[in-house]
Amino acid sequence: MPDWIMIILRSLTLVAILFFMTKWLGAKQMSQLNVFEYISGIVLGGIVAIHTIDPNSNLIYGILAMVIWFLVPFTVEFLSLKSKSFRNFTEGKSTVFIQDGKIMEDNLKKEGYSTDDLLAKLRDNNVFLTSDVEFALLEPSGTLSVLPKKENRPLTAKDLGIKLAPEKEPQTVIMDGKVLLEPLANLNLNTNWLETELDKINVSIENVFLGQADTNGQLTVDLYDDKLAVPSPSELPLLLATMKKSQADLELFALATENENAKQMYEKNSKKMQQAIDMVSPYLS
Template sequence: MAEWLNILLRSIGLFILVLLFARLMGKRQTSRMTFFDLITVIVIGVLTAAISLNLVNVLANGLIALAVWVFAPIGMYYLSIKSKMIRDIVQGRETVLVNHGKVLEDKLMEVRYTPEDLLSQLRKKNVFNFADVEFAIMEPSGEVSVLLKKDKQPITAKTLGVSVGHESVPQTVILDGVMMDEPLTAMGLNRQWLHTELEKIGVAPENVFIAQVDSAGQLYVDLFNDAIITPKPKTKDLLYVTLKKCQADCELYALGTKKKNAKKIYQESALELTEILDELEPLLKK
């Protein structure tokens, strides 16, 4: 067999084999690589290239070495799930770099970090003043996690004591101009509802690049033609205004009627609508 054909067949076979190995080793390999992961990937790449270029005289020996470097890490990962000691050996342990606002110089030396390296990592977390940091920890993957001091943390709804509504994942109902029935059904909607919503903004389905529906039933649309500006969804605003109007009307009718029973009914209705508005306001006004 010609050498070029041998290399071609080996390369195709190894490509398929490494692809299967990559699936076996899991997504973690590419998402958050530790130093051990990096070494494993490099060795697998070198072995694959050597076998592919016929630098390994005996094909079986090369495949055995490749299998060891694939299945041994997989075994180590499974063992690390069961044992923290093995997990610390394989993945490493986190290192505290800043503790209660104090930079730990000995820990910086331990992870081979200069002060410039630490400041650079803090800037990547949008922290430009190290005095704002309460804790900074280097994770086993090498990423630095930062906790700001209490008075420097961003204000949240919980900080302000404001309750907010729960959000569910938006559903994509149109993609490349094609309506998708399964997401519509998951939201309890249908194509007729979608056509009606698109007619409100004067858009045809075939002109829509992406359309999504959020948990409140609002439709967000992106068109193929970026020059066309579509109006923002008003479902929440209209519902809030309608409820406010109903509540105001009930209060007005209660003041206008002279019948005690009717006045009581209007007052109770206005009170119920006020309670409903208080509960829905975090969802409708955000």
């Protein structure tokens, strides 16, 4: 067999094996590497390269070496899940860089971080003044977790005492002009609903590059033709506006009538409508 065919076959075989090994190690292997995973990743790549370009090398030996270097991080990961002390040894522990607004210089030196390194890490977290930080922690993965001082944190609905409706993740119901049935079912919706919503904005499914729906049944789409304008979902704001108009009409009717019984009826229903508006506003705003 010619050497070039042998190299192609070896490459495909070893790449396939390396792919499945990486999949078995899990997503953590690709996102956060500890010492053993970092070393094994380099060695596995080297084994694949050597046994790919050298047709005289024994392929079985290469696969055996890959299996061994696969078992090392796999075993370390398994033991790390079982023992915190072993996990601290292999992955390391978090290091406090800023505590109570004060920089811990000794911890910076211990981790080999300069002041410039700390400032760069803070800028990665959109923080430009160390005085704005209450607490900062260097994670074993190398990322810096930052807790700003309370006065420097963004306001939330909870801070303002605003009650918001619970919200689940939106679902992609159209992709590349094709309907995705499972996400539709996750929202308890069907293709009839989807076709109705598309008819409202005069768009066909084939022209939709991406379509997403939220838990309130509002559909947003992105078209292949970027020059076409698509109206934003307006059903919920329109419903809230209609309810407010109805409540205002009831108040006007109460003021306009001279019949005492009718006035009391209008005022009573106006209050009920206002209560309903207060209840559903977090869901329709």
